[in-house]
Amino acid sequence: MSEVHDIFLRAHTIVVGPREQKRKRVHARGNSVKRARRWAKWAVVLDCETRTDNRQELTFGFYRILKLKGDSYTLEEEGAFFADNLPDGERAVLERFAKTTQTEVRTFPPHFPCHPCSRFVKSVFYKYGRKGALIVGFNICFDLARLARRWPPGEKNEWSLVLVQYPDGSDNLHYPPILVEPIDSKKSFISFRNEWVSKKAKTKRTKIGDSRFLDLRTLLWALFNLPLSLKSACKLEAFEKYDLPQNIDHKPTGKVTLKEIEYARQDVKCTAALLNAAKKEFDLHPIPLTPDRAYSPASIAKGYLEAMNIVTPEQKFEVSPRNLGIAMESYFGGRAETRVRAEELPVVPVDFTSEYPSTCALLKLWEVVTAEDISFDDATESVQKQLQQVTYEKCFDLKRWPEFRFFALVKPEDDILPVRTMYNGKTLNIGNNYLTSSKPIWVAGPDLIASKIQTGKTPQVIKAIRIVPHGKQTGMKSVGLRGMVKIDPYKDDLFKRVIEQRKLHKSSPELYYWLKIFANSIYGFFVEINPEAIPLRRAVRIEVHSGEDSFTPDRRFQLKENQGYWYAPYLASLITSGGRLLLALLEKSVNNAGGTHAWADTDALAIVSSKNGGALHRFPGSERVRALSWKQVEQIVNQFESLNPYDRTAVRGSILNFVDATYEDSDPGHPMRQLLGYSIAAKRYTLYERSGNKINIVDPKAHGLGYLYPPAETTTMLPNGFTNFGSLS
Numbered sequence: 001m002s003e004v005h006d007i008f009l010r011a012h013t014i015v016v017g018p019r020e021q022k023r024k025r026v027h028a029r030g031n032s033v034k035r036a037r038r039w040a041k042w043a044v045v046l047d048c049e050t051r052t053d054n055r056q057e058l059t060f061g062f063y064r065i066l067k068l069k070g071d072s073y074t075l076e077e078e079g080a081f082f083a084d085n086l087p088d089g090e091r092a093v094l095e096r097f098a099k100t101t102q103t104e105v106r107t108f109p110p111h112f113p114c115h116p117c118s119r120f121v122k123s124v125f126y127k128y129g130r131k132g133a134l135i136v137g138f139n140i141c142f143d144l145a146r147l148a149r150r151w152p153p154g155e156k157n158e159w160s161l162v163l164v165q166y167p168d169g170s171d172n173l174h175y176p177p178i179l180v181e182p183i184d185s186k187k188s189f190i191s192f193r194n195e196w197v198s199k200k201a202k203t204k205r206t207k208i209g210d211s212r213f214l215d216l217r218t219l220l221w222a223l224f225n226l227p228l229s230l231k232s233a234c235k236l237e238a239f240e241k242y243d244l245p246q247n248i249d250h251k252p253t254g255k256v257t258l259k260e261i262e263y264a265r266q267d268v269k270c271t272a273a274l275l276n277a278a279k280k281e282f283d284l285h286p287i288p289l290t291p292d293r294a295y296s297p298a299s300i301a302k303g304y305l306e307a308m309n310i311v312t313p314e315q316k317f318e319v320s321p322r323n324l325g326i327a328m329e330s331y332f333g334g335r336a337e338t339r340v341r342a343e344e345l346p347v348v349p350v351d352f353t354s355e356y357p358s359t360c361a362l363l364k365l366w367e368v369v370t371a372e373d374i375s376f377d378d379a380t381e382s383v384q385k386q387l388q389q390v391t392y393e394k395c396f397d398l399k400r401w402p403e404f405r406f407f408a409l410v411k412p413e414d415d416i417l418p419v420r421t422m423y424n425g426k427t428l429n430i431g432n433n434y435l436t437s438s439k440p441i442w443v444a445g446p447d448l449i450a451s452k453i454q455t456g457k458t459p460q461v462i463k464a465i466r467i468v469p470h471g472k473q474t475g476m477k478s479v480g481l482r483g484m485v486k487i488d489p490y491k492d493d494l495f496k497r498v499i500e501q502r503k504l505h506k507s508s509p510e511l512y513y514w515l516k517i518f519a520n521s522i523y524g525f526f527v528e529i530n531p532e533a534i535p536l537r538r539a540v541r542i543e544v545h546s547g548e549d550s551f552t553p554d555r556r557f558q559l560k561e562n563q564g565y566w567y568a569p570y571l572a573s574l575i576t577s578g579g580r581l582l583l584a585l586l587e588k589s590v591n592n593a594g595g596t597h598a599w600a601d602t603d604a605l606a607i608v609s610s611k612n613g614g615a616l617h618r619f620p621g622s623e624r625v626r627a628l629s630w631k632q633v634e635q636i637v638n639q640f641e642s643l644n645p646y647d648r649t650a651v652r653g654s655i656l657n658f659v660d661a662t663y664e665d666s667d668p669g670h671p672m673r674q675l676l677g678y679s680i681a682a683k684r685y686t687l688y689e690r691s692g693n694k695i696n697i698v699d700p701k702a703h704g705l706g707y708l709y710p711p712a713e714t715t716t717m718l719p720n721g722f723t724n725f726g727s728l729s
Contacts, residue, residue, distance in 0.1 A: 005421040007437070008428060010331050011546035012324040012569065013561050038290050039279065040212065041068050042133040044125065045272045048146040049264045052254035058083045058117060058146040059256055060094050062268040063124065071283065072276050075105055078268070079113035081120035082256075090256035097261050104269075121147055121163045126175050129192065132210035134292070138230045138271050140215040141180055141188050148178075157181055157533040160193065176208060186227065187218045187295045212292040216271065219278050222294035225517045234270050238510050242277045245270050284482045297521035298528075302566055304518075307479045308489045310370060313568040316473065323376045323465070325545030326407050327570035330444040331527060332418040332430050334602030335580045336682040340625060345598050345616070347677035348609040348633050348662055349687065352582055352640075353499065353655045354516070355603035356523045359578035360495035361645040362401040365571055370489050372471035383408050383445070383464035392453040392588055395581070396642045404581070405574055406445040408464035409547070412437045415451045415459050418580065429682075432580075442547045444577035450584035467570060482514055495522065500650035527572035528564025579603060582643075586656065589636045595628035599679045604659070606677050606685070609633050630672060633658075661687055661698045
């Protein structure tokens with residue numbers, strides 16, 4: 001049954017006005033800007049303890065002053081601070097500890113300062129801030145907020161933390177507030193506001209503008225792609241060689257006791273040691289990036305492109321707003337769906353080797369990234385002919401894939417295409433649907449080819465353009481990934497080289513794991529868009545480009561979209577579209593074998609399969625389902641060997657793989673095991689085994705699977721002759 005829906009399309013936007021043009025010219029000179037020193041001479045490490053009520057007001061904290069000597073920070077001073085209004089009894093406990101405890105700094109006489117918070121902020125925090133220090137913490141925004149006297153919202157989507165006030169309550173501008181702009185749960189932009197200098201008093205500027213704030217939680221996320229706590233970070237396998245101190249297991253009480261004090265002091269010690277460990281790891285990357293700007297794995301990936309001296313697409317390619325609008329209209333994320341809902345099924349999950357880097361390699365997008373120039377040539381006739389002639393079998397010829405780098409304006413008539421709409425009337429989502437539209441839309445080439453092989457019907461193409469790279473950019477440089485894997489941008493395809501080297505370095509766990517992170521992060525920044533809230537008085541006019549349509553709304557907006565430094569939506573659209581084509585080929589292979597899948601998720605398909613295969617029992621409300629045998633699934637996996645774009649000595653066999661969870665003990669060297677799958681919605685699924693009345697969940701964190709737990713009782717749809725494990729009691 002067909003339904004009528006409004007379709008939502010992405011757009012490329014431009015802020016209209018001379019101020020924006022000036023900003024873009026400054027932005028284009030980004031590579032020539034003098035870079036900040038990677039590591040500051042001084043570092044201030046701090047941690048605050050609070051009450052445990054809703055207000056979480058400061059009770060006390062510890063700090064360490066570190067000085068960079070060689071390649072490590074060494075301890076110069078450690079001390080404590082406490083809330084100015086801390087009750088006398090609790091204050092006495094902390095001061096007694098400071099007087100009787102041996103400091104780790106070797107000085108005579110021993111010195112363990114213990115400051116009221118107001119004095120600590122002035123005599124320690126700002127003292128080193130004015131020296132251009134690196135201010136370090138773990139989840140540092142929480143600690144900075146504890147030091148603040150007030151926190152008025154700023155002009156943008158930010159907070160202004162005022163740390164020093166005059167006795168009358170007015171802000172002391174000689175101590176610049178801290179600006180905090182939260183981005184997401186893992187990162188924030190933090191800086192001092194511009195320093196106020198009195199012309200009458202002829203005061204000189206300090207180096208406070210050079211000070212930077214480093215949240216170790218964010219840096220470790222960028223390095224390891226893991227959301228870590230301080231405790232788990234100190235236990236990280238990659239840091240075992242540094243023999244880091246471990247924090248004390250303790251449940252905070254919100255009081256100032258000896259146990260709380262020892263716990264807090266150890267936390268600062270752990271944070272300081274973690275800083276040195278993270279520094280050594282970060283310094284393995286020869287990229288022009290400071291640690292406080294490493295917000296995600298993509299930040300490091302972008303740093304390597306810059307280290308190779310690759311000029312950004314905006315700077316070297318003249319791409320019209322029209323073509324950027326076409327690319328954005330055709331951009332969709334990964335495909336995720338549930339095919340059989342709320343039924344327990346025997347499944348074999350399979351996934352593609354690093355799907356997005358593999359797609360980049362198949363489409364030869366490195367040719368575009370490193371080109372001297374690109375053009376968007378008219379390809380209407382060639383694309384029409386290409387779509388008429390393309391078949392499922394021809395898609396397994398990897399030499400054809402570079403021909404898929406096109407965008408076409410089509411008039412959909414029952415074509416299977418990605419659609420962004422309100423499916424339940426409430427939630428905006430993306431799904432693959434049979435689409436008919438009276439208005440033509442722009443679609444990326446791989447999606448149209450996927451539609452052709454799934455429906456057998458040629459989409460109606462009105463016009464088409466193809467990306468054509470020209471020449472090779474001059475001045476590019478070789479770089480060593482993590483100081484070990486050499487990449488020559490003239491000879492090597494970065495997308496291929498990373499995956500090949502990852503497979504060759506399985507015996508080096510740290511490099512193997514990092515190359516996996518790097519490979520999966522070199523896609524998203526091509527479609528990076530950062531929304532920016534602006535004050536009403538600075539509201540802007542927006543020019544919108546979606547497909548070939550463009551318009552300028554009559555009203556002004558307080559929100560604008562800033563495109564990322566590597567913004568190139570035509571690359572992002574082709575990458576994700578190519579991933580959906582791989583998934584469509586896999587689905588078609590399963591259907592050709594007479595099978596189906598339980599769910600799909602970006603690069604993976606849970607194929608309904610048991611050891612011997614066979615028809616499944618049919619229950620009221622369920623469709624007829626047949627399980628493929630493991631041997632049939634293996635044949636499908638082997639079919640994708642022809643699409644392996646890598647050096648076969650490094651990446652052997654097929655780019656489609658059985659996931660590790662398929663094997664006993666998740667070890668590919670062990671026999672396969674029968675997994676059961678249960679799904680209720682896109683990305684809401686799980687894998688598990690049943691044994692009598694017991695159930696064994698396949699660890700979702702270890703295998704990248706869903707977080708849904710199966711119900712205690714389910715009706716198992718199993719092949720004829722297959723044992724029904726029963727349900728939990």
